[in-house]
Amino acid sequence: MKYCRFQLDGQAYYGLVESVAGRVAILRTLVTAPEESDGDLEGLRTRRIEPIPMDEAALLPPVQPSKIVCVGRNYREHAAELGHEVPKEPLLFFKPSSALLAPGGVVRRPKISQRVDYEGELCVVIGKTCYQPPPEEDVRRCILGYTCLNDVTARDLQNRDGQWARAKGFDTSCPVGPLVTDEIDPWTGVGVETRVNGAVKQQGNTRDFIFALDVVIRYIAQTMTLFPGDLIATGTPAGVGPVVAGDVVEVSVEGVGTLRNSVVDE
Numbered sequence: 683m684k685y686c687r688f689q690l691d692g693q694a695y696y697g698l699v700e701s702v703a704g705r706v707a708i709l710r711t712l713v714t715a716p717e718e719s720d721g722d723l724e725g726l727r728t729r730r731i732e733p734i735p736m737d738e739a740a741l742l743p744p745v746q747p748s749k750i751v752c753v754g755r756n757y758r759e760h761a762a763e764l765g766h767e768v769p770k771e772p773l774l775f776f777k778p779s780s781a782l783l784a785p786g787g788v789v790r791r792p793k794i795s796q797r798v799d800y801e802g803e804l805c806v807v808i809g810k811t812c813y814q815p816p817p818e819e820d821v822r823r824c825i826l827g828y829t830c831l832n833d834v835t836a837r838d839l840q841n842r843d844g845q846w847a848r849a850k851g852f853d854t855s856c857p858v859g860p861l862v863t864d865e866i867d868p869w870t871g872v873g874v875e876t877r878v879n880g881a882v883k884q885q886g887n888t889r890d891f892i893f894a895l896d897v898v899i900r901y902i903a904q905t906m907t908l909f910p911g912d913l914i915a916t917g918t919p920a921g922v923g924p925v926v927a928g929d930v931v932e933v934s935v936e937g938v939g940t941l942r943n944s945v946v947d948e
């Protein structure tokens with residue numbers, strides 16, 4: 683199942699994304715928010731609407747998270763390209779909800795930064811409250827689905843600041859979407875690709891994670907409650923690089939789709 687969030691006549695709706703005659707469209711809205719489904723997407727009530735082609739929908743970020751937890755350096759080659767050791771346990775940081783940006787939205791490079799990078803990532807959407815799960819529990823049941831995320835980073839501020847709050851948390855630094863799907867399996871391998879102005883810059887696969895998603899979820903939930911709708915950005919593959927005003931960045935996750943955003947100077 684695939685869903686998005688969109689705006690129509692000034693109101694926000696969740697919409698089921700389906701294929702009709704080779705065209706991807708929103709045919710039904712969800713009466714209950716997916717985050718309130720207790721992980722049961724199939725059981726959600728829906729209402730039929732006049733079909734809206736996905737490429738004509740006014741998309742919003744597909745979730746309204748209480749927090750966005752990010753994993754740094756979760757691919758060996760990316761750790762190496764930045765000159766870092768492979769971490770011994772997951773390296774976590776946050777992005778604030780004020781950083782969220784819709785698919786098609788514009789990334790604004792902050793005036794105080796000279797170097798802003800893309801970081802294409804697979805993103806987990808939590809579906810069930812999760813805190814200190816017992817060892818026998820399969821934490822995959824806490825996952826509602828997956829989407830694309832661009833962990834936009836002011837690299838110079840990251841290198842200068844002891845904490846990454848400014849570097850990773852500025853407004854528009856968290857494009858996410860376009861939809862959430864439960865139809866992929868990152869444990870068996872999902873491709874993650876980033877393109878800038880059509881040129882391929884990053885090509886990774888979740889098979890190469892240093893820490894598998896269940897390890898990451900357990901690690902986070904050891905100290906903080908994951909709530910439905912919370913996001914986990916799972917780290918970026920090798921090939922990060924800068925963007926400048928006028929660039930268009932696309933993050934594609936196999937089986938999810940493409941998150942597309944343009945860049946301007948603040």
Ligand code: MG
Nearest residue numbers: 801833917918
């Ligand atoms: Mg990242």
